[in-house]
Amino acid sequence: MPTEILMPALSPTMEEGKLAKWLKSVGDNVAPGDVIAEIETDKATMEVEAVDEGTLGKILVEEGTEGVPVNAPIAVLLGEGESESDIGAAAAPTPEKAPASESSAPAAAADGPKPTGSLSADAPRPPAAPRSGPAPAEMPDDQPAEPDVPAGTEMKQITVREALRDAMAEEMRADGDVFLMGEEVAEYQGAYKVSQGLLEEFGARRVVDTPITEHGFAGLGVGAAMAGLKPIVEFMTFNFAMQAIDQIINSAAKTHYMSGGFIKSQIVFRGPNGAAARVAAQHSQDFASWYAHVPGHRVIQPYSAMDAKGLLKAAIRDPNPVIFLENEILYGQTFEVPAEMDFVLPIGKAKVEKTGRDVTIVSFGIGMTYAMKAAAELAQMGIDAEVVNLRTIRPLDIDTVIKSVQKTNRCVTVEEAFPTCSISSEIGYQLMEKAFDFLDAPVLRVTGKDVPMPYAANLEKLALPSVAEVIDAVKAVTYRT
Amino acid sequence: MAVEAKAKETGGGETGTQFTVDDYRRAYEDMLLIRRFEEKAGQLYGMGLIGGFCHLYIGQEAVVVGAQMAMQEGDQVITGYRDHGHMLATGMDAKGVMAELTGRASGYSKGKGGSMHMFSVEKNFYGGHGIVGAQVSLGTGIAFANRYRENGAVALTYFGDGASNQGQVYESFNMAKLWSLPVVYMIENNKYGMGTSIDRASANTDLSQRGASFGIPGEQVDGMHVETMRDAVARALEHARSGKGPYILEMLTYRYRGHSMSDPAKYRTRDEVNEYRQKRDPIDHVRDILISQHGVKEDAIKAIDKRVRDTVNTAAEFAQSEPEPDPSELWTDVVR
Ligand SMILES: Cc1ncc(C[n+]2csc(CCOP(=O)(O)OP(=O)(O)O)c2C)c(N)n1
């Protein structure tokens, strides 16, 4: 019976792709290993190899088609003695629907976050909450959140990946001392394609492929910074920065202090951090609180393309070591950024992504996707949540959080990391210390579970926070049932 | 200096004579199992049944199969994330490995580890590690335990050409030689670490000599020939077991597929891949010898092929029909 060739999944996070090119035509013989087509994902162009032997009987998806879902039939392969007339008989070999395939990506990856600001648009007015002062109907309209850019600024849509690349490119154009170093950053264009095009523009002197030797090149980077250069050190993922943690902490973060301020290390350590999809315990960890624990450097975790662009540019210019924690799942998501070139955001300043009156949800990085979705669903239930995006973890902008809590009297924190000694722990403590009298309920946290990340699709889903957990926590602090 | 003269890269034909027809038969079946298993894993990945990273071993089969043929009961194996072949070679069950790949409760790690993290106490397989280079110190530690207990076992510690630049490799080399630990460092040089060719990453590309400054002997081995592999590993094991300390083998081999499933493969030419696939394939080589030198009939070969296919298909069916782990498993095994 003819075999259908299915659109393959070519990466842990791929859900669809573009069928860029057919390299075989109808009638061609195909042997296992032959390249039959090229597929473009947001990361790269990849070759599709045949697994079975036969003759290409029919092409079902023409080249140039975008958004072809993984597992959709793209062509039909005829076996020995079969002809085109057999094709109708080919029952679509729907892959046995395993429980795995339903939940293979973390909830956050399923659909992109809504553009900033659109969430509160038609939210119903919340009913009076038991202990939150005047009835909402009488409350004055909220102050709009402080905008990042003046009204009327021309905006464009780009992905977080592009924002990061643009930030590096702009700073490298502006300052000849800035260079990028890391595994696969140059010729391969970045393991996650963040440094796409940089080698072409800046050459091998400034875009440097390293051997797999994190401790060595992190230390080399710190040394180069001590000598006055401004390295951007990319870790393929922050899991591998653990190999280099001594140089990051003991050399980069402490030298300025130890030298009485005479030696600076202007260096950015950046790369994806946290869980991706199904890559298990050694490759799925959020290191925000590890780095936030240490004085002497800055820790940033961007959420949107705006954050990524504005904060990476700020990080490169900052005279201190900066730990810049990106996220693989966010790389492909699209947000607005100012079209104009030199967009820099302040380090150490949180952003109110959505204003609200009933509860403050504090998050950062990919945690924001749960926070924003929960806020949208809560609005349907009549609960008006304010969402604070921390942007910088160290120094922590607790003032913005306090200001919000003074209004809402309730706080829920959201992050993907383990709960113990987390950023949530710190926020809970600081609120207790500095805003105790404003709290009408204990601060609750929604975090990753206190276990190493499991591989199995169902367990991975359980290990990560969920929108439902955020909603439950909000209901608990607002005393709704 | 204790470093022995570099062995010449030898073709399989020279040492092939010591290989009996039964050895060839076994090698053929064991290598084919890995090949077919990996092809199936690639297919299941494409269907979304396997997630995350999945690093296939296709092309390198002769390395682990040849090594296994030289090992003794009790010798241990530890490797990185490209580990399916190593597991199958030690005799771990294809069903359990495939079920781990699909994240099911009956996988080797109950679905919690996935492709990169499987272990078998029974088969002395110590994983399955995702951090490039980390297994080198771990394998040295296993060897330390061997010497401590005087159990006569040797730890085969596998890592790649890319991993060979990690600092802890050299920290381990020093301790292993200093304390004469029974370890064989098995460097699988498949020419690339992800998209970086060895000559773009390594100042000295003769990895067999990476132990020279510690006085650790090393040799380059043709990793595409199972016979040379078996002989070299036998030599290395003998050295390590006799109390002389560590030994380094650098296997010259090649991976046919991408680094992992999402590999744009722009760093090498298709011709280069085809050169190995068509002219230097370790399985074709053994099949040819079975047929041309030992007069094994096409039918007998087909029978092996079928047996292997059945094993792999059974494993794949098992891996798709078994249940996912019970949700309560999220909280188990964190600590004892
Ligand atoms: C410490 C660390 N750095 C980077 C990575 C990402 N990574 C995974 S495999 C790999 C290439 C390793 O190449 P090699 O050692 O030659 O082994 P091969 O994949 O060829 O078998 C890299 C860079 C990692 N897993 N761990």
Ligand SMILES: [Mg+2]
């Ligand atoms: Mg390699």
